[in-house]
Amino acid sequence: MKNFIQETDLWVEVRSNSDKFLFKNPPALFLDRDGTIVEEVLYLHKPEEMKLHLDAAQTIIKANAIGIPVIIVTNQSGIGRGYYGWPDFCAVQDAMLEELSSLGARIDAVFACPYHNDGQGPHIYKNHPDRKPNPGMLLKAEKLMSINLPKSWIVGDRSTDLGAGHAAKCEGGVHLKTGHGSEPGENEDAETYKSESFNVQHCQSIGELPDVIPFFKI
Numbered sequence: 001m002k003n004f005i006q007e008t009d010l011w012v013e014v015r016s017n018s019d020k021f022l023f024k025n026p027p028a029l030f031l032d033r034d035g036t037i038v039e040e041v042l043y044l045h046k047p048e049e050m051k052l053h054l055d056a057a058q059t060i061i062k063a064n065a066i067g068i069p070v071i072i073v074t075n076q077s078g079i080g081r082g083y084y085g086w087p088d089f090c091a092v093q094d095a096m097l098e099e100l101s102s103l104g105a106r107i108d109a110v111f112a113c114p115y116h117n118d119g120q121g122p123h124i125y126k127n128h129p130d131r132k133p134n135p136g137m138l139l140k141a142e143k144l145m146s147i148n149l150p151k152s153w154i155v156g157d158r159s160t161d162l163g164a165g166h167a168a169k170c171e172g173g174v175h176l177k178t179g180h181g182s183e184p185g186e187n188e189d190a191e192t193y194k195s196e197s198f199n200v201q202h203c204q205s206i207g208e209l210p211d212v213i214p215f216f217k218i
Helices: 056-065 086-102 136-145 159-167 186-191 206-211
Strands: 011-014 029-031 070-075 109-113 153-156 172-176 199-203
Touching: 011 136, 056 070, 056 086, 056 206, 070 136, 070 159, 109 136, 136 159, 153 159, 159 172, 159 186, 172 186, 186 199, 199 206
Parallel strands: 029 070, 029 153, 070 109, 153 172, 172 199
Antiparallel strands: 011 109
16 A cells, blocks of 8 residues: 555645646645545445546546646545545545546545544544644645645535635635535535635536636636
């Protein structure tokens, strides 16, 4: 297993150099993983169960083409709860990245947080600063990759994804109908983050992002 686990037991993997990006301090496209890039599977930990969402690769390719870093930020409470381990996470991730790469799409960084209120042992942590809706993973990306957070966007199927973007003072967030996005209350909860300083959009799937995120129109 490739080891990108920090002493704090967070997965922090920067995969691309800054020469891949259009700007010195680029905005980022932060993407949730489960229910956003890949189809929702409860506690996904088997590579053979990983399936990309339709148009995920196409949207990522468009971001790559305009020099926008594509960064995965994912809560992985299944690790914290003891349902699976980092080797399982890595196996799923390798399968996902390999398939995306075969389609011409590049992921520039991956951040994953295993902590949860119902975690086991050291992973028991109420309201961990890196677990969405807290902004810790986005703030780490800002520091490590010189990301321009005020121009960045976050995308996910849960309102907590948008909460992380709001807390990190991103420009906006997109709530998707895939995954958990169509569950009762999700749409309304996502709307609570809308303000003059945080733009909230809604899309059916990841394939519609170029229609609503401004930096795709650069």
